[in-house]
Amino acid sequence: xxxxxxxxxxxxxxxxxxxxxxxxxxxxxxxxxxxxxxxxxxxxxxxxxxxxxxxxxxxxxxxxxxxxxxxxxxxxxxxxxxxxxxxxxxxxxxxxxxxxxxxxxxx
Amino acid sequence: xxxxxxxxxxxxxxxxxxxxxxxxxxxxxxxxxxxxxxxxxxxxxxxxxxxxxxxxxxxxxxxxxxxxxxxxxxxxxxxxxxxxxxxxxxxxxxxxxxxxxxxxxxxxxxxxxxxxxxxxxxxxxxxxxxxxxxxxxxxxxxxxxxxxxxxxxxxxxxxxxxxxxxxxxxxxxxxxxxxxx
Numbered sequence: 001x002x003x004x005x006x007x008x009x010x011x012x013x014x015x016x017x018x019x020x021x022x023x024x025x026x027x028x029x030x031x032x033x034x035x036x037x038x039x040x041x042x043x044x045x046x047x048x049x050x051x052x053x054x055x056x057x058x059x060x061x062x063x064x065x066x067x068x069x070x071x072x073x074x075x076x077x078x079x080x081x082x083x084x085x086x087x088x089x090x091x092x093x094x095x096x097x098x099x100x101x102x103x104x105x106x107x
Numbered sequence: 108x109x110x111x112x113x114x115x116x117x118x119x120x121x122x123x124x125x126x127x128x129x130x131x132x133x134x135x136x137x138x139x140x141x142x143x144x145x146x147x148x149x150x151x152x153x154x155x156x157x158x159x160x161x162x163x164x165x166x167x168x169x170x171x172x173x174x175x176x177x178x179x180x181x182x183x184x185x186x187x188x189x190x191x192x193x194x195x196x197x198x199x200x201x202x203x204x205x206x207x208x209x210x211x212x213x214x215x216x217x218x219x220x221x222x223x224x225x226x227x228x229x230x231x232x233x234x235x236x237x238x239x240x241x242x243x244x245x246x247x248x249x250x251x252x253x254x255x256x257x258x259x260x261x262x263x264x265x266x267x268x269x270x271x272x273x274x275x276x277x278x279x280x281x282x283x284x285x286x287x288x
Contacts, residue, residue, distance in 0.1 A: 013211055013213050014211065015210065015211045015213075015214075028178075029175045029178065030175065030178035030179060033179065033205075045205050045210055046205075046210050046211075047179070047205055047207045047208045047209050047210035047211075047214075048175050048176045048178070048179035048181060048205075048208050049162060049176075049207075049208035049209045049210075049214060049218075050208070050209050050210045050211055050214040051175060051179075052171070052172050052175050053214055053217065054214075072170070072171075072174050073171075073174060073175075073178070074171055
């Protein structure tokens with residue numbers, strides 16, 4: 001993973017995180033937004049413009065790839081690079097959570 | 108019944124324009140079309156709370172984007188100078204919690220940045236490369252017998268431009284900084 005990807009995506013925006021997280025299975029933009037709403041109990045909503053922009057950028061940067069087309073809707077899927085970024089983010093979020101409980105993490 | 112109103116919103120006033128269109132719809136006037144330099148045609152309709160959103164796409168919108176907007180419940184009804192006009196009944200947006208095209212700070216800041224890059228900077232270039240040189244030429248009498256006329260013309264343009272550039276520059280920067288992390 002090059003430094004540019006790290007700089008842009010670690011840490012990533014909340015919308016970005018949920019979009020990448022959902023794309024561990026093939027999904028289109030509206031499907032992702034529904035899934036995120038359900039996962040977060042409606043706390044996190046992603047607008048159409050934000051969704052489209054994030055998907056385009058992630059595809060360009062190789063974090064996700066075009067999977068198939070269904071009724072004029074593009075389905076995307078996470079790539080290997082995307083998995084790496086997601087793993088880094090998850091590790092960071094876990095650390096934040098553990099530290100917030102007043103516990104230190106091992107080096 | 109139809110009515111036509113004239114309003115001038117600069118490239119930095121899109122949020123005010125959205126609010127105004129929403130108020131018009133609440134009082135029973137639905138926007139049909141918008142053309143430069145600010146002619147809005149409305150059609151009478153049942154008063155309803157409808158959210159209007161403008162998206163600056165600079166004529167680069169794809170079919171995929173329009174499909175996604177439709178999936179999210181946005182009705183696209185017009186475009187003007189690279190701006191797309193969308194609307195969605197507030198009731199539908201409330202149920203879905205999605206009353207915005209750009210839902211997070213990063214993408215809101217990005218839209219302001221895009222307007223700066225694709226609209227504001229070209230305006231600056233026109234100002235410095237076309238308006239100023241022509242104004243100085245006419246002030247120095249290089250435009251022959253009509254120099255006085257041109258001096259007045261460019262003088263008015265100069266004032267308008269300075270006002271527009273200051274207003275838009277300050278406001279777009281403010282919008283961007285407000286959302287930029």
